[in-house]
Amino acid sequence: xxxxxxxxxxxxxxxxxxxxxxxxxxxxxxxxxxxxxxxxxxxxxxxxxxxxxxxxxxxxxxxxxxxxxxxxxxxxxxxxxxxxxxxxxxxxxxxxxxxxxxxxxxxxxxxxxxxx
Amino acid sequence: xxxxxxxxxxxxxxxxxxxxxxxxxxxxxxxxxxxxxxxxxxxxxxxxxxxxxxxxxxxxxxxxxxxxxxxxxxxxxxxxxxxxxxxxxxxxxxxxxxxxxxxxxxxxxxxxxx
Numbered sequence: 001x002x003x004x005x006x007x008x009x010x011x012x013x014x015x016x017x018x019x020x021x022x023x024x025x026x027x028x029x030x031x032x033x034x035x036x037x038x039x040x041x042x043x044x045x046x047x048x049x050x051x052x053x054x055x056x057x058x059x060x061x062x063x064x065x066x067x068x069x070x071x072x073x074x075x076x077x078x079x080x081x082x083x084x085x086x087x088x089x090x091x092x093x094x095x096x097x098x099x100x101x102x103x104x105x106x107x108x109x110x111x112x113x114x115x116x
Numbered sequence: 117x118x119x120x121x122x123x124x125x126x127x128x129x130x131x132x133x134x135x136x137x138x139x140x141x142x143x144x145x146x147x148x149x150x151x152x153x154x155x156x157x158x159x160x161x162x163x164x165x166x167x168x169x170x171x172x173x174x175x176x177x178x179x180x181x182x183x184x185x186x187x188x189x190x191x192x193x194x195x196x197x198x199x200x201x202x203x204x205x206x207x208x209x210x211x212x213x214x215x216x217x218x219x220x221x222x223x224x225x226x227x228x229x230x
Contacts, residue, residue, distance in 0.1 A: 004159070040222070041154075041204055041222065041223045041225075042220075042222050042223070043160075043206065043220040043223075044220075045217055045218065048217070056217055090159055090160070092159075092160075104150060104162040104165055105152075105160070105162070105218060106162075107152075107159030107160045107161070108159050109157070109158050109159045110157075110158070110159055
């Protein structure tokens with residue numbers, strides 16, 4: 001009964017490939033996020049969706065495209081993978097409407113992406 | 117805009133000793149402040165949060181933090197460290213109107229020596 005689940009846990013691929021990471025939450029939250037954690041453990045938000053609507057889109061290459069088929073799912077598709085994309089990607093969710101953020105994030109266990 | 121500074125990328129304490137992890141924030145509006153813990157190969161878990169009201173907040177696993185507006189600080193403490201506390205700790209800030217963008221500090225790795 002994992003609250004926020006991501007698949008796959010590990011993803012090893014070659015440069016130039018296209019890959020997807022899936023995320024699902026069963027908490028009934030309205031808002032979902034993608035964060036990137038680099039090798040120095042620095043966490044940076046990439047995208048946020050509220051009720052399937054994109055509300056945060058940080059400076060991220062166009063090769064990254066989030067898709068939210070419903071409010072319980074937020075997938076991340078990455079085209080033409082580059083070496084610098086290697087990182088751990090975390091999905092998260094929270095309750096509460098956009099603009100009133102005092103709700104904590106619930107994180108998945110991460111997807112470690114390695115691009116060779 | 118908000119920002120977070122965690123002083124000390126690595127803190128080492130002996131088992132049973134006081135744990136003090138420092139966090140200073142910058143925010144142009146009243147902040148919401150959080151501490152998260154990350155164990156190896158896992159996602160982040162919420163330790164505690166401050167939104168409004170009492171400035172001393174208690175969290176899980178015996179941790180607490182005090183919001184000091186005059187010092188723009190939100191330091192995390194635990195009176196007695198346990199081996200199981202060894203992990204990476206992240207301070208984070210958000211604020212009303214920020215559209216849910218949680219800004220994280222760079223993390224502090226806590227080591228606990230037997």
